Amino acid sequence: MTFGVKLVFFLQAFCLLTIHTHGQKKEDATAEEVKIEVLHVPKECKPKSKKGDLLNAHYDGYLASDGSKFYCSRTQNKGHPKWFVLGVGQVIKGLDIAMTDMCPGEKRKVTIPPSLAYGKQGYAQGKIPPNATLIFEIELYAVNKGPRSVEAFTQIDMDSDKKLSRDEISHYLKEEFERDGKKRDASVHDSILADIFKKNDHDGDGFISSREYNVYQHDEL
Ligand SMILES: [Ca+2]
Numbered sequence: 001m002t003f004g005v006k007l008v009f010f011l012q013a014f015c016l017l018t019i020h021t022h023g024q025k026k027e028d029a030t031a032e033e034v035k036i037e038v039l040h041v042p043k044e045c046k047p048k049s050k051k052g053d054l055l056n057a058h059y060d061g062y063l064a065s066d067g068s069k070f071y072c073s074r075t076q077n078k079g080h081p082k083w084f085v086l087g088v089g090q091v092i093k094g095l096d097i098a099m100t101d102m103c104p105g106e107k108r109k110v111t112i113p114p115s116l117a118y119g120k121q122g123y124a125q126g127k128i129p130p131n132a133t134l135i136f137e138i139e140l141y142a143v144n145k146g147p148r149s150v151e152a153f154t155q156i157d158m159d160s161d162k163k164l165s166r167d168e169i170s171h172y173l174k175e176e177f178e179r180d181g182k183k184r185d186a187s188v189h190d191s192i193l194a195d196i197f198k199k200n201d202h203d204g205d206g207f208i209s210s211r212e213y214n215v216y217q218h219d220e221l
């Protein structure tokens with residue numbers, strides 16, 4: 001993975017926090033579950049994916065009702081497998097569940113009830129009718145540390161005081177920008193920095209605390 005991609009995910013994760021905490025409606029309590037059928041497990045099956053990891057996968061989606069294919073990651077984005085962060089709502093809830101505890105090289109066929117997919121509304125743009133049960137065939141390629149991992153936090157937190165100052169994040173951004181080699185105006189750096197603080201420094205104390213940063217419950221700092 002290039003640093004450019006990493007950077008995008010890093011920034012995206014900062015934005016996600018807002019969506020995650022303010023934009024998400026509570027799902028109805030439901031007894032419906034995702035059915036997981038493991039089709040292939042490689043000999044060495046690790047690391048296992050967990051919430052917050054950055055995954056790279058191909059998946060095909062079918063309607064359970066008639067078996068028609070409504071989605072194929074292989075025909076999108078020039079056939080590159082999709083990158084996404086697991087467990088934070090970047091994919092439908094059922095896929096977040098279905099792709100947990102899965103290792104690179106593993107293949108799964110999963111059946112997702114409507115309540116964990118597009119629900120009563122369906123998703124017209126994606127050709128998904130209301131109340132549709134979905135089937136996905138998934139091939140996982142990579143499980144990487146996600147942008148909100150403990151590792152990422154400690155890397156940015158240079159003085160190890162468990163909070164990220166403006167200088168620390170500024171320094172981190174500069175390094176990432178230098179690494180990906182693209183020329184950027186200084187104003188881009190400043191506006192990204194301002195945006196990160198606007199979206200993440202909820203108590204306005206000028207620092208992003210581990211709690212403010214930490215969208216993933218399993219990451220204990
Ligand atoms: Ca610090």
Ligand SMILES: [Ca+2]
Pocket residue numbers: 200201202203204205206207208209212
């Ligand atoms: Ca703060």
